[in-house]
Amino acid sequence: MQTKEADPSAAAGKPLRVIKKYPNRRLYDTDTSAYITLAEVKALVMRAEPFVVRDAKTNEDLTRSILLQIILEEETAGVPLFSENMLANMIRFYGHSMQDFMGSYLDKNLQIFMEMQQKMTDQAKGLTPELWQQFMNAQTPLMMGNYFTQSQNAFTQMQEQMLNALGVKR
Known part of the structure; x- marks a missing residue:
């Protein structure tokens, strides 16, 4: 609440x-x-x-x-954001022992993605639509690579926290 x-x-x-x-x-x-x-x-x-x-x-x-x-x-x-496969996978986490972990993981990843989107928007202020398209074509591979690295780091960090909470040493 x-x-x-x-x-x-x-x-x-x-x-x-x-x-x-x-x-x-x-x-x-x-x-x-x-x-x-x-x-x-x-x-x-x-x-x-x-x-x-x-x-x-x-x-x-x-x-x-x-x-x-x-x-x-x-x-x-309109154009859906979630595929049927993604929705089915999300449903499978309900009641699963990893449900809380999955929710936290998705939340953290969405936050990382939104921060990257904001940085890109800030960098592209004042661009014409044509220049914006060129910028996006050049930035998307870099951005996605950076996003996947941050996502992997977030997952590893959450995994470490979970293992520490359970008292498991690596």
Whole structure:
């Protein structure tokens, strides 16, 4: 459950926006005092605005289910991000002893990938679309090689932490 104290962006001075979900499935933004759509919640995500979605009756945190709903809509609306094979493999980790490890691993890798993407974007500021395409063609092999190295390092680090937690010495 997210709280203002537990939310890193709230600690950075950004207030946590509360969205209430009513039994009729409508979403109410308490900041703007207006009903909002799932598309508007997606826009909050895209702008990295901190928010939490709560059940209007029980105050239960529904943020994850709303985010999953947005992903489902995106996956069915256009070019999917997840292949069937990837989704099947993810499903196989539910209930598996490595479920927590896999979640942490995916989270860490996505963070590494986003940091690399931000660095590339910063380096390419001011490029025309043509120059951007040339930049991407040149950078993608380098970026992916760097990403795979960082991903492998993240995996090794998490593996070491797991082994240390179990008291296994290498």
